[in-house]
Amino acid sequence: MGRHELASSRPKSPVLKAVVVAPTLAVFALGGSAQALGAHHDTEAVAGAQPACCVEVTASSPITSSWAASAVQPNDGAGEAAPASRAARWRVALNAAPRMLPVGVANERGLQVKTILAARAVSAAFPEITNIGGVRPDALPWHPRGLAIDIMIPNPSSAAGIELGNEIVRFAFKNADRFALQDVIWRNTYYTPSGPSGSGYGHYDHVHITTHGGGYPTGGEVYVR
Template sequence: MSRHALARRRAPRPSSLALAALVPAAMLAAAAGDVQPLAAGRAAEPVVERVVTVADDVPYGLEIVAAPAAFSSAPTAVPPQVSFAAAQTGTASRWRLDTRPLLLPVGLAPERGLQVRTILVSRTISATFPEIHSIGGVRPDALRWHPDGLALDVMIPNPSSATGIALGNEIVSFVLKNAVRFGIQDAIWRGVYYTPGGAQSGGYGHYDHVHITTTGGGYPSGSEVYPR
């Protein structure tokens, strides 16, 4: 077959006018993809906060952040000073440790010579009632309660004022409600002698402080802990 015959069978090339018509159409199709609404995706899951207690196998004072599988399959320990906003990036759930101390700090009463239940009462009242600034403990006395480390004198600020009287009443109520835990024998406040079994009024004094007597529990050996 001659070269002229082959040339006649080749497909004709598109004209310049046809190309010019195709280019705008392609541009319009591409632009349409930018303005068409996207398919609705799955809504992001909200961050879930949960407060848990400190476990024996978790370092004290740390926050545990569970990251999604896309980031890590293991929890990440975050120091508590890191803000939530800084630590929440990419997290689906969060556990925050309760970092309050589990043990009571030393209370206002000097603890030398106090027995263990008396120490517990001093520490608890000191932590629970910040209005109190002074608690007496061991001192010479004709009765054995203070010398033997069994008694406390919780000094009430402005004891004759309405606020002071209310505070003293609240402390008496508090120790009696916790009489079993504290080993309370009695409390004396504003002429009333209180025991876990009832109250007796008349002639008992103690108008500037709440006197509290415990059953002692023995002198500390140094290995005791005083939980909240």
């Protein structure tokens, strides 16, 4: 393992005001505000306790990262992705009507809300992924604190495996704001929302994703595509 560096203008009822900033992916809490891990963590997607019947999901303009995620071609990449990637089709298909994200293949115990959102979204967009690691002991804080997931790639050294990893990296950065993304590591390259930032990080068999957490679940969260 390498180093890990890691909202419609429509009036709301007096019972609830909920803002979910995401055209296709959002996360909010129905059971209370989440506990922030630190002052730098994003908690805007976690709203106050309200009945599930009254939650209103709205969409806003997408926020993209500052670099061209479509250009991700990590070391020994298998070439450019098809113009209409699975990740892009997934986002377009879900843009009209938000739906709940089911639990994916990751063990969510100990994960923070933004990390859970990222794990569920990857599971929904890439059904061939059957193993996503989460909380585990580590000398670095990201996995133990529920800020990181490891997306294991089937046949990671094959051309298909490499391209699958590349596409997951692109998917992560297309959704960087919604995931409160901190970084991604894949095939020896460390990526941030500002762009690739160095090599020598290993991770040839899995894509590592780190988020800013958003606080720990309280038990009433609903994760929306």
